[in-house]
Amino acid sequence: MLANSKLYEKNHPRPRSQIDKKIENRKELYQNLRRKILKKYDFRCANPDCLIPRDKLDVRCLQIDHVNNNGYEELKEFYCTTNPKFLKKVLDDTEGNYQLLCAYCNWLKRFELKIYPLMIYEEKKFDPI
Ligand SMILES: [Zn+2]
Numbered sequence: 353m354l355a356n357s358k359l360y361e362k363n364h365p366r367p368r369s370q371i372d373k374k375i376e377n378r379k380e381l382y383q384n385l386r387r388k389i390l391k392k393y394d395f396r397c398a399n400p401d402c403l404i405p406r407d408k409l410d411v412r413c414l415q416i417d418h419v420n421n422n423g424y425e426e427l428k429e430f431y432c433t434t435n436p437k438f439l440k441k442v443l444d445d446t447e448g449n450y451q452l453l454c455a456y457c458n459w460l461k462r463f464e465l466k467i468y469p470l471m472i473y474e475e476k477k478f479d480p481i
Pocket residue numbers: 397398399402403404453454455456457458
């Protein structure tokens with residue numbers, strides 16, 4: 353059952369606003385850049401020991417990895433990994449600063465190097481298990 357506000361929205365669709373168009377354009381830009389990045393890195397996990405066979409890997413699970421582990425520093429500048437400026441930088445990189453890792457390998461790398469999101473565990477006492 354829909355909540356009242358959802359029911360109202362369903363029966364009274366609002367016209368597309370400028371904001372909606374901006375959001376749509378931003379999504380399209382993000383998807384285009386991400387597709388180009390996936391193609392650049394051959395739609396595969398860069399870890400040669402990846403446990404997920406290539407034909408079973410869902411490309412939606414591929415994540416951009418900072419080879420030199422400076423993602424935290426870099427994301428201070430770009431705020432988030434969906435920022436088109438960041439994605440363009442990845443796309444234009446020719447120095448091997450980035451690679452794609454599947455989510456499994458990317459998290460294993462983080463655990464092994466003790467790199468945690470938001471660096472909230474800076475004291476490195478955190479054990480994720
Ligand atoms: Zn992998």
